[in-house]
Each structure stands twice: as C-alpha cells, then as structure tokens.
Amino acid sequence: WLRLQKKACGFYLNLTVLFGLLTGFSLIVQAYLLSTILHGIIILELDKSHYTNEFILLLALIPVRALLAFARERASFESGKRLRLQIRSAVLDKLTELGPAFIKGKPVGSWASIVLEQVEDLHDFYARYLPQIILAGFIPLTILIVVFPLNWAAGLILLTTAPLIPMFMI
Secondary structure, three states: HHHHHHHHHOOOOHHHHHHHHHHHHHHHHHHHHHHHHHHHHOOOOOOOOHHHHHHHOOOOOOHHHHHHHHHHHHHHHHHHHHHHHHHHHHHHHHHHOOOOOHHHHHHHHHHHHHHHHHHHHHHHHHHHHHHHHHHHHHHHHHHHHHHHHHHHHHHHHHHOOOOOOOOOOO
C-alpha cells in the first residue's frame, strides 16, 4: 500500500533522490581534491602553490553542497506535503462516504488521531526514509566506480565490504 502512494508525491520524490545523488557526487569530488592536495603536499613534498586551483575548487564546492542539501530538503518536504494532502483527503472522503452513523461508533479522538497524527507520520517515510534507501544503494556503487580505476586494491576492499544494493526498493 505504501509503494502505491508514491504517485501522490509527484516528481518531487525523484527530485529528492537526484539532489541526494548530486550531493554524493560533489562529496566524491571534494574527497578527490582533498586527497590530491594532501598527497602532493605531504607525500610528494611539493609547494602549496601547485595546488591553488584544487584548493579554490574545494572551497567552491562547499556552497554548492549546501545548496544541493537545501534543495533536497525542499523537494523532500514538498513530496511529503503532497502525500499528506492526498492521504488526508482520501481519509476524509471515506469518512464522508461512510456517514455519521459509522463515525459515531468510535470516539472523536481516534478519528483525529487517524486524520492528523498517523497521516503526518507518513511524511518522514516518503520525505526521508524512502529516498535514503535508494541513495544507500547508489552512493556506495558510485564511490566504487570512481575508486576502482584509481586504486584497484581499495576498490576490492570496498566491493567486499559494501552492502548489497536493495534492488527491491529501487
């Protein structure tokens, strides 16, 4: 039933995942730049001036990641909001269809709990949990794709320790 309700989120659920992937990619680029700078300065003992461009790019990625995180939060909120509106409307329509005789069978507090609290609890599932499950499969795979050509030993370690992608969630 929960999977069928994804349609209510519209494209905002996919947008949340996209912004999460872009945030992950920018994190990989930041890690690459940082490791390049540190390797050159510490291991190769090169002058810091050799890495001016890398350092500027590293600093430029900080606001980019912040904007992507903000955009992800906004998209996930909009996704959850659309879902809550549709579910709440469906519950109220069903209660209207059943009529007052059915509603009087239960205390008012239980109906308020259904319409308010339980529908609100669906927000976190769609706005946070579901996109994070998808990202939990893609981000390690992306890191593996980036790391393996650079260092096959580290790629093999990552491959053996990375969790399997939950394909049923994608």
